[in-house]
Amino acid sequence: MDNIKLIINFLGQLLPAINITLIVSLSSIILGSLLGLLLAAAKMSESVVLRVLARVYVSVIRATPSIIMIFVVYYGMPMLFNNWFHTNIDGWNRMYFVIIALTVLFSAPASELFRSAHESISKGQMEAGLMVGMTPFQTFYRIILPQAFVVALPNFANSVVNLLKEGALTFTIGVVDMVAKAQMIVANNSGGYAWQTYCALALIYWVISLAVDKGVSLVEKSYQAKRKTIAV
């Protein structure tokens, strides 16, 4: 009983921080996806230079732990701006650095999952589009993308949920999202009630992840008639 009261109490303390979590996550998901799309395109392009650049980028970023990424962005970027553009961005809201770091981190796996989804679509679809006079981009956008989207969705959801949980990164430079808030609550209670705090945190995330799953199922269901998968 006490526990439940405590959890509800902590829920109340954590929920205001959901703003930060959502702002940070949504911006980096959107920006990261766009960057990921460009990377996937570069990987499949005819240009050797683009291909190599994209490969190296993805390899390096995928291998970079988030804490290192945030330090690189938080300390490296102001230095670059100072030296190259002679602008001081030290005073930026720290959230911007978080968003940049997460965007970069998200783009690499996203590019791979987009590439794999794209390659699972029959080449005949592109050819048919070209042969009715659409440009490659139009065909991609109108024919390939909707089909690849459904294939990419479960993996995309994986990445999104992982990103939502990247609280460690935000917190490293003192931006207080829900995970950071939870840690601070525990700390301010001298380390007590950790259970109840994390329980509250897990609950919130679970609800978010359920919502993501629901979205995925809805899209998949609406698409079921259009493909013949091994599903019954």
Added chain:
Amino acid sequence: GLGSNKSASSNKAASSDKPKVIKVAYATTNFPITYQNDKKQGDGYDVAIMREIDKQLPQYKFDYVGTSDDDVLIGVKSGKYQVGVKNIFYTADRAKTYLFPKNYFGVSDSGFVVRTKDKDKFGGLAKLAKNKGKLVPIAPQNGQYAVIADYNKKNDPKIDLGSADTFVVSDALKWVNEGRYDAFFAIRPMFEALVEKKNGANADLKDKLTYVTLGGIKTYPLFNKDQKEFAAAYDKAIKKIINSGKASELSEKYFGQDNFKLLDQPFK
């Protein structure tokens, strides 16, 4: 150097009327030493002392930045922050990387949480070492880790020192009670808040666990290597604050006792 901030670290502008801005980084998860209070402001003993120092130094204006332990250290080293506080103990190695001031600004009451019945067996560094007690792993960023490592360098038998990332304190208390470990390196205010207070999170362990003070450890703010001038100004200011009794007052406020007195006793 990396991200060095010219405007804040140059050494001459001290005389001008515009006070120089000093960025003070504090870790947000070290209650009651450094933390963020309900008003989202920096708080805790270390922060309060820094505010006192700010008052003494009109040529500087302190700007407080709450962040993680890691960032305090890396930020101060790189010069992003001029000074950092997070219950830092002095070691010779650290003094190579950072600028430690001459004068300490606080004392940490450090001790072991042990089972009451095993108080005599494990309640002290030498006792724990001799009886081969198991110590709850300590986060290496934490100053306590260095204390034990230091002890092990100078003494025999040695304490079995394990490391683990920051963990949940109340669980460590349970572990000691259950016998998973024999001692837990902690600070007094934590033990008081969790176990001794009537509605503390672990009040149920009140009779079963005991806190044994090992002694007081001096704590310092950490300066960026380029901040010699500022550190010197600090050294003057902190002397005044301690001598005036203001520091003891703050210690009473945040730790419930005057930790400075602990320095008179030997470290057990």
Added chain:
Amino acid sequence: MLTIEGLKKGYEGNEILKGISIDVNKGDVISIIGPSGSGKTTLLRTITTLEAADGGHITFAGVDKDFEKLNGKDINTIRRNVGFVFQNYNLFNNKTALQNITEGLIVARKVKKSEAEKIALDALERVGLSDRKNHYPSQLSGGQQQRVGIARAIALNPEVIFFDEPTSALDPELVGEVLKVMQDLANSGTTMVVVTHQMSFARDVSNRVIFMADGHIVEQGDPKKIFENPSEERTKKFLTDILANV
């Protein structure tokens, strides 16, 4: 109008097209016949730039270049002026039968949506599929898919339409209907290049027959001549076999 010279194409050292030259004039209806694996599909695909040629020259729609030297703009020009009916249909899986047809009209030809739908419905009507207009490809039978593919190509009304075995999945009854549609097209002056196994079409509708075997054009000419008086041994054998199996 469309001229191909010395077209070559191989896969992994295996030469499939060994120098093909074709001349297509406006209004021509050309049938390409030949044994399985002789490179008929590959020929259509290289002409329409779906497949990169290893050598050869193309003159079409203002482009007059060696295949290797085609740039993006040339390729676009070529593609915009051809229609293609795929051997394996290649319908857009995420579009209904109707949308499969309107897609190219709206997106590539900038036809208004309502207009496009009228054209598409008309095309579906012609291949007898008005009642399936809202079915997705996965819900259509083989023959129905093939007919949507045909409707999609003719709705665009391009300079030349390439058909790759457009009646293979159809029953004889429908073959008749589809061939009638193609005959109409021919009569209205649409240029067509048709890979077909349907000898009646080759003989009665087309004005030229090309017989391909082993990557070469063995013989080409007036259908009557080819069917009644072939000059090559290979052609004779092919035709004899056919007659045995009607």
Added chain:
Amino acid sequence: MLTIEGLKKGYEGNEILKGISIDVNKGDVISIIGPSGSGKTTLLRTITTLEAADGGHITFAGVDKDFEKLNGKDINTIRRNVGFVFQNYNLFNNKTALQNITEGLIVARKVKKSEAEKIALDALERVGLSDRKNHYPSQLSGGQQQRVGIARAIALNPEVIFFDEPTSALDPELVGEVLKVMQDLANSGTTMVVVTHQMSFARDVSNRVIFMADGHIVEQGDPKKIFENPSEERTKKFLTDILANV
């Protein structure tokens, strides 16, 4: 040997098969003809349990049950005793032509690998594809894929083989060869049910012709009778159209 009674099947309220009854005896070669979309493919798929029927009864290979009551074991029995040539080939994409054939022999029939390869090579030989044995489906032309599909089914030597338009992608020359292969099979007593648009096959090889339209069997019987003296109007119309298009 195989008896189907009152087979029903619909998609989303749309009834495709409206109660089909068929009797297949050992050694029978049955041709199923009918317009596109009339449910021929669906019929083969429901009989072979690839598609769940909505109603009807099957007697085959020791199974004697209503379709709805078939359990896993029955389904296994049925599948192990049939062969199937798909309208769209459905070759295993990740296997070469040869492996496509040996796969079933080795895995399902427990034939030794060397033995299986001999059988497979023999089957490929019969459809004239020995030289493509190491090609993947993606490297084969339409007609070549179709022939591998046929070879795969006959190599298994099952009780009944179902063919769904086995010659649609073949040129007339090859049609002749493949039909010869099927005739041989017929002569050696293999039971076959063949959906076909190839009237010569229906007339000359099969011993019974079934004419389907709109989910019903309109007429069935001796090929001679059906072709020369059909009793139904619908059949007559279908055949007249065909004759116009040979």
Added chain:
Amino acid sequence: MSLNTDFMVKVAQTAIQGVPVTLQIVLVALLISLPIGVLFALIRIYRIKGLELIVKFYVSLVRGTPIIAQILIVYSAFPSLLNMMIGKAAFSINPIYYAYIVFTLNSIATLTEVFRSALQTVDKGQMEAGLMVGMQPRQAFWRIILPQALISALPNIANATLYLIKNSSLAFIMSVKDITAIAKTEAAFNYNFLEAYLVVWVYYLIICYGAEIIFNLLERYFSKYRRSAKRTTGFNWNPFSIKQPKLVVKTDLAESERTNNAHN
């Protein structure tokens, strides 16, 4: 500010002992969760009654909750429970086993979704063809469906693996000493965290690159049946190309026939 290179060399030397630990966690987690992931994916695809709900619940719960919360349960609460059952022996369990459990549980959730999407890229006709040559569904699945699904699964398994390699450092909360943990411990004495993290980064770069190579090779192996040159016209990015693009699809009819002939 300058980097303490002597210290970096020292960290590099000690942290290398953490490499096998990191690899162990990753390998154990992967080896267990790959087959279970496939199984769970199948349960979801075929909508097996009862089980489907459980899998859905499991995936959303494990994937949706922070790992730190899971560690709390597995590392902290579970041994206490075990203590009540088997006594003190529960406390001498090597904490790496807890790490195995936590990361395996997580990988299962991720891989379930990876395989669910990958398996659905394979055309139904492939399964039907398998059944019609007399294979059991299980046989057709292993020999025909799964190898084809792997092409689209492998890049995502690689994503998951690299994520796992990096995240295995959370095991330090359970006092498991992987690369990061050792480096951090070294840095504790002199607060040279920046140098320590840089060294750690290099190790992760090497390990991850190695993993990537393996996955690339696997992907190439499983897609060998597709056309060699399969550059598509999708993205030629004319303005960016250094050479004049061969704006020509190198794909072939059959490649497209493969998936497109989905019907009947």
